[in-house]
Amino acid sequence: MYLADHTWPELGDALSDGSVALVPLGSTEQHGPHLPLATDHLIAEGLATAAAERSDAFRTPTINVGVSPHHRQFPGTMWVDPPEFRDYVESFARNLAYHGIDRVVFVNAHGGNVQHLREVGRRLHEDEVAYAVEWMWDESIPELVDELFERNGPHAGPKETAMITHIAPDLVREDRLEDARDGGLVDLESAETMVHGARTFYDSIDNSANGAFGDPTDVTPEKSERLFEAAADQLVQLAEWIGERDGDELFPESRVEREAANR
Template sequence: MRLADHTTTTAAEALESVDVAVVPVGSTEQHGPALPLGTDFITADAFAEAVTDRDDVAVLPTIPVGVSEHHRQFHGTLWVSPETFEEYVTETIEAVASHGVRKAVFVNGHGGNVNALERAARRLRGDGTAFAPTWNWWESVPELSDDLFDSDGGHAGPAETSLLLELAASLVREDALEEAGDGVPESWGKSVHGASVGFDTIDFTPTGVVGDPTEGSRVAGEELFQAASEELNALVDWLVDKPFDSLRSTDHV
């Protein structure tokens, strides 16, 4: 169920059967000339939607702005500091934990959020508040992505383009896909003699894209979405089955 759809009185009853809070987090940032600024929170929200039919899950409102300053040179990008983002997500989980839901999943659509989310998860477990791992959709189906695409991509490349064609095709400028992939690298970042010198996205890609977005397709997006959604449901099942006290222990794995 989606928590925000309830009233305070109906939430009181619904939360009695909830074991896991799902928190979609993304970003509002450039995804080249073909994909919308909301790509990351659109995908996170869609994956969270895939578990809303479960009575043991409460899906919280999507957090649409994340750690994206490295895209700042591209118009429309919004960002907060890693510290602000970490505090915000930590306090959000603290709030839902106060209602008795102490297991959670961050359903993440943006790689730039990962470090802050992991720090938040350590703090929440360390003080006994909650157990809240981060689920990155792209890490749940790496073999499928390898099978579907020749280009590795990573940002507005074939995988994200495919997902958006499946989830929000009207927001994709398909006539700009070729332009988006013009002169871009196949992998993220820039290295010189073993040192990372690609501090901002503009340092290594002229369009803001990494990978060939023309490889994307709606058929591939449907496959990715279905497979990753199954992985998310499996993770939720795992969390439901684990007593909270066992998750607090460092030897729970």
């Protein structure tokens, strides 16, 4: 169910303690010469939509701009600073909890958001406001990603190209796939930006001139559908798992309560 399509009387009847929200989050940033800036938030929204249709979870509106200053040299990239991003997402989740949705999955498709979403989840957990976890789609199916693509990449590579091929094929510039591969960084191990164990770079452009990593030419519609469906299935199972937990299982037990139980 997409929460924003419904009226408040309809939601008043539907929402209750224990409801699960799927919050899609991504970015608006460069994804090489072949994918749109919307790539990450389109992936997050597509997966959250599919999972909400296949479970009892509610999908919320999408948070389209994330923490992306490392792509700032590429025209059109947008970002917010980490403190403001964390505060906004935390406030967003507290709003959901006010309406009885105290279980949240941050359906994330942007690596730059990960550590900040985990911090937000920790804050909410400590305050016992909501149980919120960050979920990164490709981390739910790493074996399949490795199986499908020989030369993968963390950004604008075959896995993201495959997801957009499935979700919004008209937005893939198929005539630029080879450009993305040849003008980007196909093999991460060949990068010269790790020196004596230290990462000497801060921005994407320091590793890839066109912002692409991996070989996006290794994508087919069949691989794309398989990847999307596998990730969507993992999200459905996660939403169902969280929804089935008792509140006592999700929120922290105090030290005093733990010691009393062990006496």
